[in-house]
Amino acid sequence: MEKRKLSFWEIWNMSFGFLGIQFGFALQGGFMSRIFQTLGANHDDIPLLWIAAPLTGLLVQPIVGYLSDRTWHSKLGRRRPYFLIGAVLSSIALFFVPHSPALWVAAGFLWVLDASINISMEPFRALVADKLPESQRSYGFVVQTLIIGIGTWVASNLPWMVSQLGYSDAAPQGVVPMSVKVAFAIGGFVFLLSVLYTIFTTSEYPPEDLKAFQKEKEQKGRFIKDITENIGKMPKTMKRLGVIQFFSWFAFFTMWSLANPALTEHVFNAPAPVEANFNMENITEKEAFNVANTAFQKASNLVGSAMGIYGLSSMAFALLLTFYTSKRTINRKYVHMVSLMLGGLGFILMYFINNPDHLKYCFVLIGISWGSILSMPYAMLSSSVDPKKMGMFMGIFNMFIVIPQIIAALGGINFISGLLGEEAINAMLVAGMSLIVAGLCNFLIINKSAISYQTQNE
Template sequence: MKKRALGFWEIWNMSFGFLGIQFGFALQGGFMSRIFQTLGAEKDAIPLLWIAAPLTGLLVQPIIGYLSDRTWSAKWGRRRPYFLIGAILSSLALFFVPHSPALWVAAGFLWILDASINVSMEPFRALVADKLPESQRSYGFVIQTLIIGIGTWVASNLPWLVSQLGVSNEAASGVVPMSVKVAFAIGAFVFLISILYTVFTTTEYPPEDMEAFEKEKAKKNQFIPDILNNIGHMPKTMKKLGVIQFFSWFAFFTMWSMANPALTEHVFQTPVPVESAYDMTDVAQKEAFNVANTAFQESSNSVGSAMGIYGLSSMAFALLLTFYTSKRRINRKYVHMASLFLGGLGFLLMTYTSPENLKWCFVLIGFAWGSILSMPYAMLSSSVDPNKMGMFMGIFNMFIVIPQIIAALGGINFVSGLLGPDAINAMTIAGISLIIAGLCNLLITNKNAITYQTEDI
């Protein structure tokens, strides 16, 4: 079936739900470690507490991809039912996670939150490939990245913004500040509303051969064999992209889990206070603890706001690519390589920066983030069977979650420990990892993946 080229606003509408998804991811990525630290987590334990996120992605995304490939409703389409289910569950989890009374409760909510976000996110990737002709794939994924950038920047600044509006940023020991609770509640509302906007403004193409689709759908107990068969026969380009993804996502998982302890400690010089180090029965000691805790919470707001800058620069990067790819082809391979190099430099500079200049590190990281969210998917979508797009997008997620699992199970602590005990060394490792990912782009040789080839080439 020949797909018609879509206009900007049609692509915007079908991608708008990603605003909510990114609100969820940005709040999770920017503030879960802060919540863990507030509830008493030790610095070295934080990556392991994050393991729920990649584990749920490893399990959920291939399953949702498989099921959405085999779903069709004349009213709701193929992907949209999964958007809606994921949005409802994610919104509930976002609202309740900052109210966690204990560390294990927060870790459990992270598990639910990430699983729910993945239910919504994977079908969005497949929807671009479903709806757009191949010549518009880069354009479509770049517009998604533009929306993701907006969501990242706004959501990362929410705790700072609500505290500026008068919501308290102070709290007792072991209690998450009200500014964070209000920010997560806003994120829950935006998540649901933005997904609903896409559900009600976007239509989907039916299966090309409905009879063959129904026969395939009627097959029983094929999920595991189909997944294993497609893993065994994934295209070579997909495997090479997997190497790039491994080092890219190791770097970003390191940032999400360790940026708050690393930057509050090294850049802002306000590490989280350990209550056992203070005599809380002494008035002066208790006051000293409260002062140190408030300084940590305020610098955590500043870290979150600085992290939001990478969403802003990824948005600017995506906007530039949106204008360019709407009329011209790009070399996806070299664009991705250069972007990852810039992101790696941003991480490496964190060891030497000041609070005032930290934002420029995240500007550079934003170029890498904007490319990671678009270029690999554009290259992948030109290399796989369109009838199995959902499944392959889900399987491709393995190359995202496996490095995160390795990082969470001790990879970050081990590799950064080779440089010394300081938390900032984790950011150095993230920079080196992104530079390696950039070099791995040299592995990509498929011309159609690098630059979409039209008949006139």
Template sequence: MKKRILGFWEIWNMSFGFLGIQFGFALQGGFMSRIFQTLGAGKDEIPLLWIAAPLTGLLVQPIIGYMSDRTWHSRFGRRRPYFLIGAILSSIALFFVPYSPALWVAAGFLWILDASINVSMEPFRALVADKLHESQRTYGFVVQTLIIGIGTWVASNLPWLVSKMGVSDSADLGVVPDSVKVAFAIGAFVFLLSILYTVFTTTEYPPEDMEAFEREKKEKNSFVSDIINNVGNMPITMKKLGVIQFFSWFAFFTMWSLANPALTEHVFETPAPVEANFDMSVPADKEAYDIANTAFQKSSNLVGSAMGVYGLSSMAFALLLVLYTSKRRINRKYVHMFSLFLGGAGFLFMNYASPESLKYCFLLIGLAWGSILSMPYAMLSSSVDPKRMGMFMGIFNMFIVIPQIIAALGGINFVSGLLGEQAINAMTVAGLSLVIAGLCNLLITNRSAISYQSEN
């Protein structure tokens, strides 16, 4: 099927739902560890509590990719039914997670939230490849990254913003502050609204041969055998990209799970108070706990706000790429490599950051994030079978979630422990991991993956 060249606003509309998805991910990534700490989790327990996120991605994304490849609805198309279902479930989970009365409830909500976000997210990646001519795919993924950057910055600043508007950061022992509850409620609303916008402003191409499509759906190939066959037949470029993804996502999972304890302790010098160190029946101890907890909650707001800068810089980076790739080709390989180097430097500089300079570390990290969300997918889309784009995008997610599972099961604690007991060592590990990911770009040699080659 010959695909027409789409205008900017058509690409914007089909990607706009990612604003809501990123609201969900930014609130989860910036504040879930804070919720865990508020409910009594120690910093060494936090990575394991986060294991829900990669495990659900490992299971959900290939399944949704497989199902959406084999779906066609006369009104909602192939990918949009999954956007809508995921948005409804994600919005419900986002609203209720800050009301968790116990640590195990919060961990359970994280399972539901991440599974629901993945139901929406995976088809968005496939939709870009479905709708855009190959010459526009880098452009399309970069527009998607621009929207993700906007969502990251705004959502990361929500608790700080609502706190400035007078909503309290103080709370009783084991209770999440109202500023976080309000921020998550806003995120739930934006998530649903932005997905609905894409669902009702975007159309999809039907299968080229509907009769053949229906026959293929009725074939008795099992999902598991299809997954195994496609994993075994992965293009070599996809495997090389997987190595890059491994180290990239190990680094970002480390940031999401441990940046709050590391930076509140090392940069702001206001670690989360440990309940066992206070006798709450003694008025002086209770007052000391309340002071320490309020200081921790306020510095957590500032850590979240600083983290939002990585969304802002990824947005600016994506905007530059949008302007450039709308007219010219780029070398995806070298853009990605140097972006990862800069992100690695951002993590390493955290060892020397002050509360005022922390945002510059996240500015560098945002350049890596902007590239991670666009360049690997653009390179992948040029090297796989278009008829199985959803399946391969889902399988590609394995290279994202496996490093996170390894990190959650003790990988972060083990590697950072080699450097010492300080929480900030986790950020050093993240920086070194991004540098390794950057060097792995030298493995990519496929010319069409590096830069789309016109057939003319």
């Protein structure tokens, strides 16, 4: 079927739901470790507590991708039913996460939250490939990245913004501050509204042969067979992109899970106080704990705001690419390579920073790599797979995102950073080296249709 070219605003509308999805991911990525630390977690335990995120992605995305390929609803279409289900569940989870009374409850809510976000996210990736002709794929994924950048920056600053409105950063021992609770509630509200906006402003193409589609849909017991067969038939370009994704997402999982303990300690000199080191029955020591805890919470707000810079930077990078790709083609391979290596440099520079104001320069570089990660691999992939199986292949491709995160959570980060020393900041050095390796792996991409859309697929 010949697909018409869409205007900027049509592409914007179909991607707008990603604003809410990124509110969820940014709040999760920027502040879950803070919640874990507030509830008593040691920084060495945090990566394992984060294992919920990649495990749910490993399970949910291929299933949702497969199901959405085989779904057609007369009013909601193919992908939009999953947008709606994921948005409702995510909004509920975002409200309850910061109210967790214990560490195990917070870890459990992370499972629910990440699974819910994944239900919405995977179909959004597939929708770009569904709706756009191949000549607009890079443009579409870049617009999506632009919206993600806006969401990252605003959501990362939410606790700081809320605290500026008078909500307290102080809280009793083991209780998440009100500023964080209000920020997460706002995030849930934005998530639902932005996804509803896309649902109401975007239509989808029906299957070309609806009868054949319904007949195929009625076949039972094919899920496991289809998934395993298509993993075996994975295009070479997809496998090579998988290597790049492995090192890219190992780096960003390291940032999400350990940037807060690393930067509050190394840059702000305000690590999370360990309750066992204080005699809480002594008024003086209890007050000292409260002072240290408030300093940690305020430093965490600033770390979150600094992390928001990478969303702003990725937004600016995406905006630049949006203007360029609307009229011209780009070499996706070299754009991605340079972007990843700049991000790696940003992580490494954190080790040498003493002034918190200089963190923003590191996150500017990291944002360039993030903007590329959210667009270039998907643009390259969409030019290399069967359009009829786009949702399933996008879900399978997610394996290359979640497997490195699982390895990192199960001890990979602690082991590698431990080789460099005991300081939490060493994890950021590991993230930097991993991104540089990911950048160099772009030399593996040789398929011309992945590098630019103009030639035939491999």
